[in-house]
Amino acid sequence: MVGWTVxxxxxxxxxxxxxxxxxxxxxxxxxxxxxxxxxxxxxxxxGEYADSYSALSPRARAxxxxxxxxxxxxxxxxxxxxxxxxxxxxxxxxxxxxxxxxGTAFAYRQQAGETLLLxxxxxxxxxxxxxxxxxxxxxxxxxxxxxxxxxxxENEADAYDRDDIPLxxxxxxxxLDLAVVKSRAPLTVMPWKVGRSAAVRERDVVDVRGFPLGxxxxxxxxKVISAYDHDEYKDWYHDDFVIDALLSQGxxxxxxxxxxxxxxxxxxxxVFHAGYSRGSALNVVxxxxxxxxxxxxxxRTPKRVQEGTTPxxxxxxxxxxxxxxxxxxxxxxxxxxxxxxFPRADGTLLFxxxxxxxxxxxxxxxxxxxxxxxxxxxxxxxxxxxWFGGERGLLExxxxxxxxxxxxxxxxxxDALRRDATLAFSYQDSLPSSDESRxxxxxxARLAKTLERTIVAHRDLSDSAAExxxxxxxxxxxxxxxxxxxxxxxPPPGIHLGLSGEPEGGGAAADGDSGxxxxxxxxxxxxxxxxxxx
Numbered sequence: 001m002v003g004w005t006v007x008x009x010x011x012x013x014x015x016x017x018x019x020x021x022x023x024x025x026x027x028x029x030x031x032x033x034x035x036x037x038x039x040x041x042x043x044x045x046x047g048e049y050a051d052s053y054s055a056l057s058p059r060a061r062a063x064x065x066x067x068x069x070x071x072x073x074x075x076x077x078x079x080x081x082x083x084x085x086x087x088x089x090x091x092x093x094x095x096x097x098x099x100x101x102x103g104t105a106f107a108y109r110q111q112a113g114e115t116l117l118l119x120x121x122x123x124x125x126x127x128x129x130x131x132x133x134x135x136x137x138x139x140x141x142x143x144x145x146x147x148x149x150x151x152x153x154e155n156e157a158d159a160y161d162r163d164d165i166p167l168x169x170x171x172x173x174x175x176l177d178l179a180v181v182k183s184r185a186p187l188t189v190m191p192w193k194v195g196r197s198a199a200v201r202e203r204d205v206v207d208v209r210g211f212p213l214g215x216x217x218x219x220x221x222x223k224v225i226s227a228y229d230h231d232e233y234k235d236w237y238h239d240d241f242v243i244d245a246l247l248s249q250g251x252x253x254x255x256x257x258x259x260x261x262x263x264x265x266x267x268x269x270x271v272f273h274a275g276y277s278r279g280s281a282l283n284v285v286x287x288x289x290x291x292x293x294x295x296x297x298x299x300r301t302p303k304r305v306q307e308g309t310t311p312x313x314x315x316x317x318x319x320x321x322x323x324x325x326x327x328x329x330x331x332x333x334x335x336x337x338x339x340x341x342f343p344r345a346d347g348t349l350l351f352x353x354x355x356x357x358x359x360x361x362x363x364x365x366x367x368x369x370x371x372x373x374x375x376x377x378x379x380x381x382x383x384x385x386x387w388f389g390g391e392r393g394l395l396e397x398x399x400x401x402x403x404x405x406x407x408x409x410x411x412x413x414x415d416a417l418r419r420d421a422t423l424a425f426s427y428q429d430s431l432p433s434s435d436e437s438r439x440x441x442x443x444x445a446r447l448a449k450t451l452e453r454t455i456v457a458h459r460d461l462s463d464s465a466a467e468x469x470x471x472x473x474x475x476x477x478x479x480x481x482x483x484x485x486x487x488x489x490x491p492p493p494g495i496h497l498g499l500s501g502e503p504e505g506g507g508a509a510a511d512g513d514s515g516x517x518x519x520x521x522x523x524x525x526x527x528x529x530x531x532x533x534x
Contacts (some may be wrong), residue, residue, distance in 0.1 A: 048199040049258040049269070051223070057264030063191065064207075064219070064266075071190040072106045072254065073152045074211040075119060075167065075181075079126040081136065083143040096146070097139050099126075102156045102214030104253040105167075107187045108194075108268075108295065115187040118295060119253030120273045121172050121179045124150055133456045150181060156214030156250070173300045175237040177273045178291055180298060194295075195258060195267030197287030200241055202227055206285075208245050208272055210254030220245040222281070229284055232449060233274075234456075238301075240270075240284040247272060247283045256285045312418055314376035320418075321349060323425050332424030333455050334417060335462025337365075341421050342487050347372040348384065350487055351417045353465055364389045365469035367486055368414050383414055390473035393480030397472055406468075413465055416458055427451050 045055055078100045085093045103123030109116045127134035130143045152165035165187075170180040201224065208220045222245025229240040243256065252273055257266040270285035293299050321343045324330040331340045338358045342350045348371055352364040369384025386402075387394035399407070427447040434444035474480040 045261040047201050047204070048196065048261060049201070049204045049267070050261050051203045051205055053205055053221070053259070055259050055261065055264055056266075060192075060259075060265045064209075070217060071188045072104055072209045072211070072217060073117065073165075073187070074155055074158075074214055074217075074250075075103050075105045075117075075123060075253070076151050076153045076156070076158075076164070076214075077101050077103065077124055077126070078149045078151075079136075079145050080147040081130065081139045081143040082146045083140055097143070099136055099138055102153075102211065102250050104210035104251060105152075105181060106209075106253070106255045107183075107189045110186065110189055114182045114184055115189065116170065116295075117167070117181050117183065117187070118255075118271060118291070119179055119181060120271065121174050121177045122273070123253050124167075124169060124179045124181060125172060125174075129460075131460055133459055152183065155211065155216060171294060171298045171300060173294055174235045175301055176286055176290055176294065177236050177238070178271060178286060178294055180294060190255065190268065192257060192266040192268055194288060194292070195260065195269045197241065197269045197289045200224055200227055200258060200269050200287075204258055206243050206245060206269070207257045207259075207266065208243070208247060208251065208254050209257070210247075210251040210272070212248045212250050214250040220247055220251070222246070222283075225282075231274075231284065232453075234453065238290055239287050240273075241287060243272075243283050243285055244281040245283060246281055247275065312380040312415075312422070314373070314378075314380070316422060317349070317372070317380050320421060320425065321347075323429075324349070332421050333451070334420050335455060335458040335460070337462045337466070339417055339420070341417075344488075349381065351414065351421070352487065353417070353462070353469075355466065361391070363391055363483060364394070365473075366413070366465055367394060367483075368410065368417070370414060370418070380418060383411060386410055387481070387486060388469050388472035388474075389483065390469070390480075392474055392476075393482055394486055395472070395474035395478055395480055409464065409468065413461060416461055420454055420458065423447070423451055423454060 045051070050056075078098065081097050081099065083095050083097065085095065087093050101123070103119055105117040105119035105123070107115050107117045126145050126148055127136065128145055130136050130139050130141050132141060135141070136143075150167035150169070151161070152167060153161075158164070165183055165185050167181045167183050170182045172179040204224045206222055206224060208222070210218070210220075212218055212220075222243045224241055225244050226242040229242050231238055231240045247254070254272045255268055256270040256272055258269045259265070260267050268288055270288050271291070272283060272285050274284050276282040276284075290301065293301070320341065324341045324343045330342060331338055333339070334353060337356055338354045340352050340354070342352065344350065348369055351368045351370060353366045354364055355361060365388070367387040367389065369386070370381040371384040372381055373379055385396055385398070387396050389395070402410070427444065427450075430440070430444040430447055433440050435441060
C-alpha cells in the first residue's frame, strides 16, 4: 500500500510538471430504477459473540471509557507467617514474616447491604503451613500462617491504609480457582449480563479489564485462540479457554468480556486466572458457566472424584489382597517415601512405610495392621496393632499407650496408605495394555497424573510418619522384634509380638527391666549421642 501511494504521488507530480491536464473522472454508474443502495457491511458475526470490535455498541463503548464508573478493583491480600528456630543456647526463636500480593476483583451484585465481588482463589488464600508443595515467596518452609487480611486499595504502591475498603470471604472454591468476597461499602457493579462460555469460539474478540502488576487499571484486548482446555493443575479441576491478550501478574481475577452479536454489548464469559509459563500470550480463562452456582447461591462445586479412586470397601480389600499376594513387588509411592502392603494368611493386611534411603536400608519405619471386618458391609477394615521401627528392629506400641492425638494421626495415615496403594496398583495394572488403544492410553495417562498429585499431597503426611518413627522406635533398653516375624508370621493367639525376647544384638535387658511395656516417649525422652568426653 505504501508503494502504491508513493507511485501515485510521483505520477501526479510528473503530469503537473509537463503541463498536461489530468484525465476527467469517470462518471458514476447509474442505478437501475427501484433498486436501493446495498446496506453497509456488518461486522463478521456468525456465532453468539463477535470477532470484531466494530460490533460494540456506542453505549457500551461510552460506559467503558467513563473514568468515574469502574467496576474492577485492586485487591491486596496480606498474611503473616511465624517461623520457629533455635538459637545458639538452644532457646526457641519465633520470627514473623509479613507477605502481600495483589490481584483483581470485580463487583457483580449488591444484596443485603453488601457488595459481592468475584476473584481467584489463589488471590485471597494463603497456605496454612509453607512446604515444598505450598511455597510462599520470602518465607521458609515449615512456617505457620497466624494472620491474614483482604482489602481494596488504589494500587500496589498505596501505603495509606485508612481509606482501604476491607473485604471478607464469602465462599472459596479451590477446584475452580474462584472466590466470592464481600464488602459492606457500596461499590460500582458491573452492568453487563453474565453470558455463556460454552458459546465462545475461536477468533472471538475479548476484553480484559484489571490491574496488571497491581500498578494501574488497564484494559487488554485479544482473541480466543482455543475454546477448550481442561485444567487439572494441582488442586484445579475445571474447563478453561485460552486467549492471546497480553496479561501479567495482578490481572488474576480480571473479568473477561465478549461482545454479543444480538445486543452489541459486553457479556461476562470468564475470569482470567493463569498463563503458561513457557508460552507467550497463552493465558487461560475459567469459563463462567461453571461459576453460576458459586456466584448466585454461594455454593462450591462438588468435590471431584479422581481417576482411579474406588470406594474403600470389602471388594477393594479383596482386590488389594489378591494383588499383593501374586505380586513380587507390592510397593507403591507414599509422599517422598516408599510403602508396601503384605497379606497374611489370617486375612490381615500389613502396611509398611520405609525411609527415604530405601532400598539401601530395608527396615520399615512403621508397620500397621489392617484387620478385616466381621461383615463385608462394615467397610475396608479397622486399625490393628502398630509397630515403630529402626535399625534394631520393631517395637509395638499398644493402643492403651497412645493418646488421642496419636490415634488420630495413625488413623489418617492408614487411610492414606490404603488409598495410595489402591491408586498405585490401578496405575501399575494399566501399563501393560496402555498401548492397545487410545482409550487405554488416556486412562493410564490420567491415572499417572492423579498419582503424581497424590504423591505431592502426601509429602507432609509421610514426613510426619517419619517423625513418629523417630520418637517411638526402640532404643537400647527396649526389646526389639525382627521385621520378618511381623510381616510373614501370623501371631499366635494371646501372644503379642515384641513383648518377649532379648534386645536384638545379644545381651540381657537392664536390671529391673521385666520386659513390660513402657509409655510411648516424647521427643525429648529419647537417648541421644553427645559430644565426646561429655
